[in-house]
Amino acid sequence: MATEKVLALTGIDRNYGQGDTLLTILKGADFSLSAGETVALVAPSGTGKSTLLHVAGLLEHPDAGEVVVGGEACSALSEDRRTAVRRRSIGFVYQFHHLLPEFSALENIMMPQLIAGLSMAEAKERAAQLLDYMRIGHRADHRPAELSGGEQQRVAIARAVANAPLVLLADEPTGNLDPETASYVFSALRALVRQSGLAALIATHNHELAQRMDRCVTIVDGKIVDYVV
Numbered sequence: 001m002a003t004e005k006v007l008a009l010t011g012i013d014r015n016y017g018q019g020d021t022l023l024t025i026l027k028g029a030d031f032s033l034s035a036g037e038t039v040a041l042v043a044p045s046g047t048g049k050s051t052l053l054h055v056a057g058l059l060e061h062p063d064a065g066e067v068v069v070g071g072e073a074c075s076a077l078s079e080d081r082r083t084a085v086r087r088r089s090i091g092f093v094y095q096f097h098h099l100l101p102e103f104s105a106l107e108n109i110m111m112p113q114l115i116a117g118l119s120m121a122e123a124k125e126r127a128a129q130l131l132d133y134m135r136i137g138h139r140a141d142h143r144p145a146e147l148s149g150g151e152q153q154r155v156a157i158a159r160a161v162a163n164a165p166l167v168l169l170a171d172e173p174t175g176n177l178d179p180e181t182a183s184y185v186f187s188a189l190r191a192l193v194r195q196s197g198l199a200a201l202i203a204t205h206n207h208e209l210a211q212r213m214d215r216c217v218t219i220v221d222g223k224i225v226d227y228v229v
């Protein structure tokens with residue numbers, strides 16, 4: 001039986017600038033992610049990791065090629081429809097947590113669920129479960145500034161998966177943490193992804209962490225190729 005592809009990028013070109021300043025970042029890039037699969041994206045700085053994640057996450061339009069999320073081809077969709085697909089199917093984690101400072105950890109995780117139309121009680125129950133799973137249930141009522149870097153990132157990860165997306169895209173999610181905390185947070189992320197049956201594409205400079213994923217890819221001359229760590 002063929003494995004379901006939750007994300008497929010085909011023939012992606014992405015350029016910045018024009019004329020003499022034209023910078024070609026992705027050129028005919030192909031990539032796909034199967035349901036439940038975890039992939040590390042390991043590539044030198046400036047080769048296009050964030051660009052790839054932004055294109056895959058429907059935050060940037062490619063100059064050519066198609067992005068298919070959950071079976072839906074997205075290149076010709078209206079902005080409203082792209083936003084709807086992104087909200088429903090994709091969760092993001094960044095290097096810096098981007099939590100809302102005036103809300104508690106619990107409320108930060110409830111927020112995307114409330115926007116998606118869940119009731120207060122449903123959102124609260126799911127947020128509390130995720131905090132417990134990330135072993136920070138005792139920090140539910142704390143605001144981001146009252147949490148450590150590793151705790152903040154665990155809240156950000158819980159928030160990204162709160163609406164049960166198909167795909168988690170993470171851009172250096174542990175890049176801002178000391179090695180021990182990075183290792184712990186990465187393990188928590190991987191366990192949560194596995195437990196939820198999510199697919200994940202995680203950009204990281206850290207080879208040791210990358211090895212814990214199902215496979216690794218890199219970017220060479222604008223294309224996505226397999227990478228042996």
Ligand SMILES: Nc1ncnc2c1ncn2[C@@H]1O[C@H](COP(=O)(O)OP(=O)(O)OP(=O)(O)O)[C@@H](O)[C@H]1O
Nearest residue numbers: 016017023025043044045046047048049050051052
């Ligand atoms: N909006 C933009 N306009 C012009 N150039 C850009 C833009 N965004 C990115 N670039 C350039 O495209 C290249 C790839 O950027 P990108 O952020 O995708 O790299 P990266 O691999 O994620 O790097 P890092 O590991 O340092 O975060 C870089 O040379 C960057 O300067």
